[in-house]
Amino acid sequence: MAWRLKLVPAKTNFDFFKHQWITFSLSVGMIVASLICVAVMGLNFGVDFKGGTTIRTESTAAVDVAEYREALAALQLGDVSISEVKDPSFRDDQHVAQIRIGAREGEEAVTPEVIQEIEEALKAVDPAITFPSVESVGPKVSGELIWKAVAAILAGSAAILVYIWMRFEWQMAVGLVAALLHDVIVTVGIFSLFQIRFDLSIVAALLTILGYSVNDTVVIFDRLRENLAKYKAMPLREMMNLTTNETLSRTVMTATSTLLVLIVLLIWGGDVIRGFVFAMTLGVVLGTWSTLYMAKNIVLYLGVDRGDKPKAPKKSSEFADVDA
Amino acid sequence: MTPTETWKRVLILMVCAWGIIAALPNAFYDRVERHNDAAADIAKADGVATVEEAADLALWPSWAPSALMPLGLDLRGGAHLLAQVQVEDVYKARIDGLWPEARDALRDVRDDVGSVRRAPSPEDTLRITISRPENMAKAMAALQKLASPVMTLTGSQASDITITSQGADIVIQLTASEKTATDDRTMQQSLEIIRNRVDQAGTREPTILRQGSDRILIQVPGIGSAAELKSLIGTTAKLTFNAVVGSTSDAGANPGPRNMLLPSKDQPGLYYIVEETPVVSGENLVDSRPAQDEMQRPAVSFRFDTAGGRRFGDYTANNIGKPFAIVLDNQVISAPTIQSHISGGAGIITGRFSVEETTELAVLLRAGALPAKMDFLEERTIGPELGADSIEAGKTAALIGLAAVLIYVVASYGLFGWFANVALVLNVVILVALLSAIGATLTLPGIAGIVLTMGMAIDQNVLIFERIRDELRDGANPQRACQVGFERAFSAIMDANVTALMTGFIMFWIGSGPVRGFAVTFTLGVITSMFTAVYVTRLVVELYINNKRPKTLVV
Numbered sequence: 029m030a031w032r033l034k035l036v037p038a039k040t041n042f043d044f045f046k047h048q049w050i051t052f053s054l055s056v057g058m059i060v061a062s063l064i065c066v067a068v069m070g071l072n073f074g075v076d077f078k079g080g081t082t083i084r085t086e087s088t089a090a091v092d093v094a095e096y097r098e099a100l101a102a103l104q105l106g107d108v109s110i111s112e113v114k115d116p117s118f119r120d121d122q123h124v125a126q127i128r129i130g131a132r133e134g135e136e137a138v139t140p141e142v143i144q145e146i147e148e149a150l151k152a153v154d155p156a157i158t159f160p161s162v163e164s165v166g167p168k169v170s171g172e173l174i175w176k177a178v179a180a181i182l183a184g185s186a187a188i189l190v191y192i193w194m195r196f197e198w199q200m201a202v203g204l205v206a207a208l209l210h211d212v213i214v215t216v217g218i219f220s221l222f223q224i225r226f227d228l229s230i231v232a233a234l235l236t237i238l239g240y241s242v243n244d245t246v247v248i249f250d251r252l253r254e255n256l257a258k259y260k261a262m263p264l265r266e267m268m269n270l271t272t273n274e275t276l277s278r279t280v281m282t283a284t285s286t287l288l289v290l291i292v293l294l295i296w297g298g299d300v301i302r303g304f305v306f307a308m309t310l311g312v313v314l315g316t317w318s319t320l321y322m323a324k325n326i327v328l329y330l331g332v333d334r335g336d337k338p339k340a341p342k343k344s345s346e347f348a349d350v351d352a
Numbered sequence: 353m354t355p356t357e358t359w360k361r362v363l364i365l366m367v368c369a370w371g372i373i374a375a376l377p378n379a380f381y382d383r384v385e386r387h388n389d390a391a392a393d394i395a396k397a398d399g400v401a402t403v404e405e406a407a408d409l410a411l412w413p414s415w416a417p418s419a420l421m422p423l424g425l426d427l428r429g430g431a432h433l434l435a436q437v438q439v440e441d442v443y444k445a446r447i448d449g450l451w452p453e454a455r456d457a458l459r460d461v462r463d464d465v466g467s468v469r470r471a472p473s474p475e476d477t478l479r480i481t482i483s484r485p486e487n488m489a490k491a492m493a494a495l496q497k498l499a500s501p502v503m504t505l506t507g508s509q510a511s512d513i514t515i516t517s518q519g520a521d522i523v524i525q526l527t528a529s530e531k532t533a534t535d536d537r538t539m540q541q542s543l544e545i546i547r548n549r550v551d552q553a554g555t556r557e558p559t560i561l562r563q564g565s566d567r568i569l570i571q572v573p574g575i576g577s578a579a580e581l582k583s584l585i586g587t588t589a590k591l592t593f594n595a596v597v598g599s600t601s602d603a604g605a606n607p608g609p610r611n612m613l614l615p616s617k618d619q620p621g622l623y624y625i626v627e628e629t630p631v632v633s634g635e636n637l638v639d640s641r642p643a644q645d646e647m648q649r650p651a652v653s654f655r656f657d658t659a660g661g662r663r664f665g666d667y668t669a670n671n672i673g674k675p676f677a678i679v680l681d682n683q684v685i686s687a688p689t690i691q692s693h694i695s696g697g698a699g700i701i702t703g704r705f706s707v708e709e710t711t712e713l714a715v716l717l718r719a720g721a722l723p724a725k726m727d728f729l730e731e732r733t734i735g736p737e738l739g740a741d742s743i744e745a746g747k748t749a750a751l752i753g754l755a756a757v758l759i760y761v762v763a764s765y766g767l768f769g770w771f772a773n774v775a776l777v778l779n780v781v782i783l784v785a786l787l788s789a790i791g792a793t794l795t796l797p798g799i800a801g802i803v804l805t806m807g808m809a810i811d812q813n814v815l816i817f818e819r820i821r822d823e824l825r826d827g828a829n830p831q832r833a834c835q836v837g838f839e840r841a842f843s844a845i846m847d848a849n850v851t852a853l854m855t856g857f858i859m860f861w862i863g864s865g866p867v868r869g870f871a872v873t874f875t876l877g878v879i880t881s882m883f884t885a886v887y888v889t890r891l892v893v894e895l896y897i898n899n900k901r902p903k904t905l906v907v
Contacts, residue, residue: 030766030906032763032764032765032766032906033760033763033764034764038821038825084738086737086738117741117744117745117748143579144579158735158737159733159735160734160735160737160738161732161733161734161735161738162577162578162731162732162733163731163732163733164578164730164731164732165729165730166727166728166729166730168436168729169434169729169730176862176863179862180858180859180862180863180867183858183862184854184855184858184859187854187855187858188851188854188855191850191851191854192847192851195847228863228867229797229867229870231863231867232797232859232863232867232870232871235855235858235859235863235867236804236855236870236874238855239851239852239855239856239874240808240852242848242851242852242855243808243811243848243851243852246844246847246848246851247815247844247847247848250843250844250847251844254840274822275818277818277821278811278814278815278818281764281810281814281818282808282810282811282814284760285757285760285761285807285810285811285814286804286807286808286811287807288753288756288757288760288807289753289756289757289803289804289806289807290804290807292749292752292753292756292803293749293753293800293803295749296745296748296749296752297745297746297749297800297803298741298742298744298745298746298749298796300426300738300742300745300796301796301797301800304797304800305800308800308804
């Protein structure tokens with residue numbers, strides 16, 4: 029037999045419910061901890077959501093945050109934060125910093141004069157400094173953006189719930205959406221815990237996590253539906269274990285290939301999309317976890333209606349006639 | 353395995369071939385871009401090419417496809433503005449313009465209503481106090497003729513103002529339909545002006561879009577900063593009404609002292625000689641809108657403020673039968689003949705207009721100056737160096753990511769892994785081709801979307817291969833295992849892709865900026881990956897199984 033890279037043996041027989049209360053409590057615990065974390069520490073909102081201005085500076089000279097701060101203190105801008113940005117893709121003499129200025133009361137966006145003043149003040153400190161990007165968002169827009177982001181995630185979850193409900197059983201739809209919310213909430217919780225900047229692109233990442241996590245779980249449900257029709261007498265618990273073991277190789281394979289790409293993006297993709305890629309990476313890990321330990325637990329708890337005629341179509345499914 | 357029907361095979365191969373051809377220009381981005389720019393410039397100059405343009409044009413064959421993925425601001429650098437138009441500003445101007453008319457109307461019935469004065473009121477309301485409120489009915493009747501129907505595209509007619517009485521006061525307000533129509537005009541004018549201004553700066557592919565009821569999104573690649581863009585938009589166009597001395601087809605004609613030679617906007621080769629000093633200028637114009645003349649033909653009505661109206665009235669009274677020119681940015685947009693003395697500062701321009709043309713002209717007339725103040729809610733500047741860095745990082749990541757996945761898949765599935773890799777590479781190629789064909793802007797999150805698609809596209813092949821493995825393990829022969837493997841995996845692939853598509857659509861629908869850029873590539877990626885993973889892989893596996901007829905198969 030030809031050699032194959034196998035992360036999972038051909039035949040496995042794990043009992044995924046052996047520690048079901050521990051794993052399930054862990055998931056619930058993570059959700060609760062995340063919610064508390066967000067409530068207590070809040071999120072490090074970027075200008076997209078909070079309003080204000082970010083200025084990216086670049087220079088051949090090393091960044092001295094204290095010096096920058098001193099130069100800007102004279103301008104009395106209020107809430108200013110300065111941080112150096114480090115990235116392996118930068119050239120040796122490429123020193124980047126990110127300056128964030130909070131939105132001021134009653135102003136829709138920072139005026140060009142203020143930006144000019146800031147740029148001049150920094151040029152006095154470091155004549156070689158350039159400003160590759162300046163972004164200002166007014167508080168009015170940022171408020172709307174938050175709402176839109178929340179709406180996008182809720183609408184996404186709702187659409188998935190309805191689709192899965194139609195295609196599978198309602199218990200599976202509930203289990204799936206619980207798993208999805210788990211992934212999203214814990215990802216947001218980790219962003220809060222480490223105070224990583226949360227902006228519009230992170231919302232895109234959260235939505236993709238929804239998509240990925242659904243993908244992952246649906247495959248198991250699809251096989252479960254098939255097995256429900258195949259082994260009518262097998263207890264649900266046993267059948268779910270069988271199903272999960274049957275699809276385990278695929279779950280791991282897909283998670284690995286996606287993670288492989290994400291890790292490449294994390295390392296070489298540049299600092300501009302790092303937060304975005306980091307959120308996705310977390311999401312894939314959490315998504316795999318929730319597929320294995322969260323969604324099914326809920327389905328097991330709710331039970332599945334196993335009448336004489338299961339709702340599931342025959343083995344080869346209704347798409348079998350669509351001959352590829 | 354049941355062989356795929358011939359027509360389906362041809363179709364699949366054609367799609368792949370199209371993908372490769374249509375994606376090709378992107379591999380030579382710089383050359384093709386210079387070629388396209390040169391071609392556009394030459395077309396603009398009526399086929400006359402400079403030496404440089406001809407050289408650039410030769411960089412890429414004209415018969416070859418030349419559609420590129422346009423690069424977003426984050427990759428090319430440029431400025432982004434989101435402006436909110438203060439549409440209410442226009443209500444005030446309308447109301448202020450109504451006051452002299454109302455005063456004139458009431459002057460005619462002075463004996464009955466007594467003295468008239470304007471009382472303080474909110475900006476969108478005109479409040480007039482009369483000294484003899486017992487004759488209110490007469491005053492109201494006199495004012496009633498100020499109302500005119502609102503012209504809407506649907507053809508429904510409603511009055512533009514409401515006139516009510518409150519004690520000794522008469523209250524005139526704009527109706528809701530007039531306000532809606534006014535807002536719409538204000539937005540159209542603002543868009544038109546901004547478009548004109550930005551186009552004149554000659555930058556590449558600016559995006560100028562109306563967003564929602566009162567916002568305008570402006571994205572201009574290649575411009576230095578948002579501040580620069582703002583000053584460009586802020587410059588107002590110059591609108592004047594000038595006396596016409598004559599017309600000529602000679603572009604070099606000497607207009608004579610204190611006259612100007614101006615080209616006609618619509619008729620190339622026609623030039624007007626007009627007096628340098630305008631009779632009235634755009635600053636005096638308070639309104640202009642599509643209307644109808646007494647014969648029910650489409651026309652454009654306009655109205656000046658008091659000072660402009662007086663000057664215009666005097667001039668038209670003395671020059672009946674002579675043409676006057678409406679000049680915008682040193683171009684004559686129209687030169688109608690004065691039919692009668694136009695008093696009261698309002699008039700209509702007739703001509704052989706269609707309804708669309710009157711709408712356009714009304715917009716253009718008012719487009720001289722921004723009709724309302726704009727607040728900038730969002731401004732972003734991205735330097736070209738940052739964009740170049742991002743492209744470089746994106747390229748590196750995409751190549752390494754692709755290589756990593758290719759190796760991983762071959763290590764896991766051997767020969768079938770190669771089959772999947774063919775599909776994977778074709779997937780990226782077709783995705784790029786699609787993005788180029790529809791002109792979807794590529795942004796940094798978009799690149800992330802492409803890279804992620806590579807990771808997730810493999811999932812569908814994994815599903816199929818795992819099924820084939822299952823079947824082989826259960827003792828099926830290679831032919832049967834492959835056949836059943838593809839069939840059984842389809843339902844899971846379908847469900848997974850439908851849900852992924854749903855999130856993609858929602859992202860596109862609700863999202864903006866980076867979310868949208870990602871949604872486009874992600875959604876298209878789901879579609880192309882479904883095509884390549886299912887159909888292309890199947891075709892390749894089928895060719896292998898049916899030609900080699902292997903006795904045993906290891907996936």
